[in-house]
Amino acid sequence: MLEELRKQLKSRLGDEFTPEVTGIREGLQFLVFRSGTQDLLVAVGNISEIIMPPPITFLPKAQSEVDGVIALRGEILPVVNLRRLLGLSDGxxxxxARVLVVRHEDDVFGIIVDEIREFVWVGDSEVHILKQNYLSEEFKVVSKVVKTAGTVRPILDVPTVLKCVFLKGESNEKAMA
Amino acid sequence: MGLDQNTLNKQLAESAELVERFAGVCLNLRSEIELSSGVLPATMENLRTTVRELKDISECSDRVRLASALSLIEDGLAELHGGRALTDASAATLLAQAQMVLEKLFSAESSFDESFLLTELESLCGQFMLNCIYSSARDVPPAGVETETESETETETEAEAGAGIVRPECLRSDEVQLVSKFNTRDEAFFLYSGCGDSSRVLTRILPVGDVLIYREHAEDFLFIFATELEQPLVEAIVEGSVRLLQKNAQDVESVVAAWVLSLPVVQGYPVIEPQAELSVGAVSAVAPAEVQIQEVVEIDAPVEQSVEVHAPVPETVDVPVDETVVVDVPVDEKLSCDSSLEQPLPATLPAAATTEDSGNQENVSETYQLSETSQSELVADFLSNAHRLLETLNRALLTLERNPAETSVVDEVFRAAHTIKGTAGMLGFSGVEKLLHALEGAFDKIRLGQLKPTADVVDLLLVGSDKVRDLFILIEFGKTPEIEVDDYLSKLEDLGCNKAPDDVPAELNKDDGPDNFSLPSANRNETQGSIRVDLKRLESLVNLVGELVTDRTRFADIGEELRKSPMHSDLGHRMSESVSIFGRHMNEVQNLIMQVRMVPAGELFSKFSRMVRDLARQTGKEVELQVEGADVELDKTLVEDLADTLIHLLRNAVDHGIEFPEIRESLGKPRTGKIQLNVSRQGNLVVICVSDDGQGLDTEKIRLKAIEKGLAGANEVLSRSDLFELIFRQGFSTAEKVTNISGRGVGMDVVKMDIQRLKGVISLESQEGRGTAVSVKLPLTLAIVPSLVVEVQGEGFAIPLINVIESLRIDPSEIQQMGSSRFFKVREQVIPVVNLREALEIPSGHKETGYRRPAVSSTLQTRSRERVVFVVIGIGSERFGLVVDRLISQQDIVIRSLGRLLRNNMALAGGCVMGDGRVALVLDVAHIFGNENNQRSKHARRAS
Incomplete structure (x- = not known):
């Protein structure tokens, strides 16, 4: 009965995904989300918060994958459109839809995704490193996949997203100069 | 007087005797418990009388702390005596501890701050109470349930009646009785549930109210208590959220039942019998899920609370900030709260108590040491006080020099110095302590008239204050404050010796011990009415309020939707109304926070008097600085950035402006030169004017210099203002002699650059022989930039108003095309034109794709297509035109950086968060026009 209550409580709280830690477990915790029709995973450690999409301001001369900027508690963050980054259909x-606020070292940015699905624990043995040349150009931001119960789901690599989206202009400019 | 002293001594001796007797009886009691597991009534009686007598004496001799400690012990004993607490080994240990603490308190009483001892006692007594309540909860005979407010006889009879009876209800009969007893009284019932250290909560509830029901299971616990206080106050005291309950037994019962249900494991709960569970089911079956879910939420909340609570709390000895914040809570109360956190109390179940006895005693000694975090907080606090001290010190010295009779300022110095000295000693900064002590000594002599504050003396003392400052700086950077001070100290001592030889040794005794310790009460008035707040905290407060603005917009959307639906239009109207009121309050909050950032300009000026004085003495001039408008408020960051500039201007005035006294006399001017520093507000601007009545600028000399440097032709006619403008050129100085004060040629150009960086303008006016005046106009705050917000393709862009000359509505066909460039003629002036949409490469209709919301104003846009808005931008003396879709508003914005990831976006100076939570980008107009001239092709490459 008590368990039931807890479940009800969780469904009521809705968006506040506070993953319940049930003892020490092997592996890592991932957030499963959907972008377009694709399910992806991202390591929970990379996410600093999940917010409702605020109004997004167009950023002139920005990379095409950048939808614009948002304000989060006074800080201005760029928002990456993951569908466009992965070459999925726009719409x-x-x-x-939610914005994952991700942090890598000192850089903070948002990734807009279509749906948050669940939190999962993934054991080390379930993670497979992919050779890059198997993947299409758009999926270069994926370096590993998780294979569980017959399905293979890609893991989004936040540092690579950062490199692909924000730092590519830098190298271009260096090449030009 | 003598008689009083006599009685006091007598009382002291008497109470010392009583303390000893108390210790003895305690020992007896302990052995009795250990040997026969029963206490002789005589021993208990003896103990109680001893305590009572001691308390009476303490009260008579006005030793409040001791008395209140004793009354706590007395309460605890009453519990034991009344049989409400078990007289077992744990109780004896508690008593022994209480006795030890009391002894310490007694011996330390006059010389030491004993608040933490008292706290310890309080928590010990809390454990007594807990023991008592716990034992009753277990129905262990003899188990009464009354709290300490009830009289003893009542308790005993009731205890007998209730002993061993197992009740099927959730509440025992005695608890029901207790609840109903309160029905007719004024107190309200509150629920506090949480987990962790229940004794901590209990020690807070007991002083303000009566505990009616207590339940504990594993880590979780629940209190229902009655108190006369209001809910917010209760919450402040228990440092957690409480719930107001209905004053009837059913309601209380259902709350308890719900709490029991919310526990992780229902089986094995010590209080509720199997039948009880059934009855609970019956009670709460009517409203099943609802109630229980609420309960779980409530229990979750205090868990967070307790995490917060265990965070390090600064040492309570001298934190005036805390003092001002917690106003409603009496001081003792507050102290007890804070320090009881520092020493986490062990769990107080009798089963566990025996193992923790030793642990408890260790805690006693631990309170003397500061944890690392509280140490660093202490240092931070110390430093913020320290800088205030320096200001006070300098100001006092200058006042004294001018008017030696005004010794009242010395008191001020004493107050400030005393605090710092004490804290310095505590933190182990012996250098600071020594120096301050010596300075204090000198000040004391000045106050007593043994030392005349002549210029030389003041010089020496100022040097001392500089040394103190150096030490503070070292501490600030985390270094060991080691500066050679002995030399200076001996100099200071010599000074004292010459003037008043007999007093010196005693006064300048370098290492003085703990007499610095009784500081708190003395310096509290100083901070009265104001607190010092970390700027970062303020910043995050501003940001959070900004976040609320976004939330408000969301609410407004919901209200709008409700209004549209026929079912809820009434509700929607009410919602919209509340939202607008909410918005109004929020604006007020925002404005207030902005005001908090403002500090009086006087804070900036205080160091100038000192500087001008020193300069004048160095140069052999006589100068008086007159300050006006010290109460004008400026943005804190602006004040900091402005200091260097003003110092520069003042130096110039002393060095170049004011003549030597002899010359001044020969010119018929008063010997003493006058420098005026005026600050005033003109609308959104701050005007600062530095003027002197010195020699003024020699226009002829400037002209010759300009020709010599090739800045002007030999025959060129230069107006006065042109000449003055030359002064701000780089490397332009007419001073023949380079002094170490000014005149190295890096001067006014730096000043001008600084002012421009602060978005201000500087101008100069001078009359030969009459003086020079430099005036600086600045925006009121750095953070807030008045801007023109324009719209292009439904996106807002802000242009700093300082760059905007005017805006016109023009017909696009009037723009003339020449190659890839376009021009427009405004009043006979041809201006290059840039279309902002093209310059920023905003695709038309970009709104329709992606996740973006459609722009609100997209319909308005098309209507005014035929005529476009033309904003004339001024960058320096150059003019450019910017074509935009429409003007939105003129707004004060707070510019924020776009962050590291977007640093390559050169067209933008940053972004700002608008009232609706959206980001508007701030244009870097200089860059746009710099780019536009030749780099159009480069932009085209990122077209899609």
């Missing part, structure tokens, strides 16, 4: 967002 209107729905009410289930």
């Amino acid at each position: 209107q967002h729905t009410s289930s």
Whole structure:
């Protein structure tokens, strides 16, 4: 009965995904989200928060994958459109869309995704490193996949996203100069 | 007087005797418990009388702390005596500890701050109470349930009646009785549930209210208590959220039942019998899920609370900030709260108590040491006080020099110095302590008239204050404050010796011990009415309020939607109304926070008087600085950035402006030169004017110099203002002699650059022989930039108003094309034109794709297509035109950086968060026009 109550409670709290830690477990915890029709995983350690999409301001002369900028508690962050980054079909967002605020070292940016699905624990043995040349150009931001119960799901690599989106202009400019 | 002293001594001797007797009886009691597991009534009686007598004496001799400690012990004993607490080994240990603490308190009483001892006692007594309540909860005979407010006889009879009876309800009969007893009284019932250290909560509840029901299971616990206080106050005291309950037994019962249900494991709960669970089911079956879910939420909350609570709390001895914040809580109360956190109390279940006895005693000694975190907080606090001290010190010295009779300022110095000295000693900064002690000594002599504050003396003392400052700086950078001070100290001592030989040795005794310790009460008034707040905290407060603005917009959206639906239009109207009120309050909060950032300009000026004085003495001039407008408020960051500039201007005035006294006399001017520093506000601007009545600028000399440097032709006619403008050129100085004060040629150009960086303008006016005046106009704050917000393709862009000359509505066909460049003629002036949409490469209709919301104003846009808005931008003396879709508003914005990831975006100076939570980008107009001239092709490459 008590367990039932807890479940109800969780469904009520809705968006506040506070993963329950049930003892020490092997492996890492991942957030499963959907972008377009694709399910992806991202390591929980990379995410600093998940927010409702605020109004996004167009950023002139920005990289095409950057949708614009948002304000989060006074800080201005760029937002990456993951669908465009992965070459998936573009389209209107729905009410289930969320912005993952990710942090890598000192850099903070948002990734807009279509749906948050669940938190999962993934053991080390379930993670497979992919050779890059198997993947299409768009999926270069994926370096590993998780294979569980017959399905293979890619893991989004935040540092690579950072490199692909924000730092590529830098290297271009260096090449030009 | 003598008689009083006599009685006091007598009382002291008497109480010393009583303390000893108390110790003895305690020992008896302990052995009795250990040997026969029963206490002789005589021993208990003896103990109680001893305590009572001791308390009476303490009260008579006005030793409040001792008395209140004793009354706590008395309460604890009453519990034991009444049989409400078990007289077992744990109780004896508690008593022994209490006795030890009391002894310490008694011996330390006059010379030491004993608040932490008292706290310890309080927590010990809390454990007594807990023991008592716990034992009753277990129904262990003899188990009464009354709290300490009830009289003893009542308790005993009730205890007998209730002993061993197992009740099927969730509440025992005695608890029900207790609840109903309060029905007719004024107190309200509150629920506090949480987990962790229940004794901590209990020690806070007991002083303000009566505990009616207590439940504990594993880590979780629940209190229901009655108190006369209001809910917010109660929450402040227990440092957690409490819930107001209905004053009837059913309600209380259902709350307890719900709490029990919310526990992780229902089986094995010590209080509730199997039947009880059934009855609970019956009670709460009517409203099943609802109630229980609430309960779980409530229990979650205090868990967070307790995490917060265990965070390090600064040592309570001298934290005036805390003092001002917690106003409603009496001091003792507060002290007890804070320090009881520092020493986490062990769990107080009798089962566990025996193992923790030794642990408890260790805690006693631990309180003397500061944890590392509180040490660093202490240092931070110390430094912030330290800088205030320096200001006070300098100001006092200058006042004294001018008017030796005004010794009241010395008191001020004493107050400030005393605090710092004490803290310095505590933190082990012996250098600071020594120096301050010596300075204090000198000040004391000045106050007593043994030392005349002549210029030389003041010089020496100022040097001392500089040394103190150096030490503070070292501490600030985390270094060991080691500066050679002995030399200076002996100099200071000599000074004292010459003037008043007999007093010196005693006064300048270098290492003085713990007499610095009784500081708190003395310096508290100083901070009265204001607190020092970390700028970072303020910043995050501003940001959070900004976040609320976004939330408000969301609420407004919901209200709008509700209004549209026919079912809820009434609700929607009400919602919109509340949202707008909410918005109004929030604006007020925002404005207030902005005001908090403002500091009086006088804070900036205080160091100038000192500087001008020193300069004048160095140069052999006589100068008086007159300051006006010290109460004008400026942005804190602006004040810091402005200091260097003003110092520069003042130096110039002393060195170049004011003549030597003899010359001044021969010119018929008063010997003493006058420098005026005026600050005033003109609308959104701050105007600072530095003027002197010195020799003024020699225009002829400037002209010759300009020709010599090739800045002007030999026959060129230069107006006065042109000449003055030359002064701000790089490397332009007319001073023949380079002094170490000014005149190295890096002068006014640096000043001008600084002012421009602060978005201000500087101008100079001078009359030969009459003086020079430099005036600086600055925006009121650095953070807030008045801007023109324009719209292009539904996106807002802000242009700093300082760059905007005017805006016109023009017909696009009037723009003339020449190659890839376009021009427009405004009043006979041809201006290059840039279309902002093209310059920023905003695709038309970009709104329709992606996740972006459609722009609100997209319909408005098309209507005014035929005529475009033309904003004339001024960068220096150059003019450019910017074509935009429409003007939105003129707004004060707070510019924020776009962060590291977007640093390559050169067209933008940053972004700002608008009232609706959206980001508007701030244009870097200089870059846009710099680029536009030749780099159009480069932009085209990122077209899609």
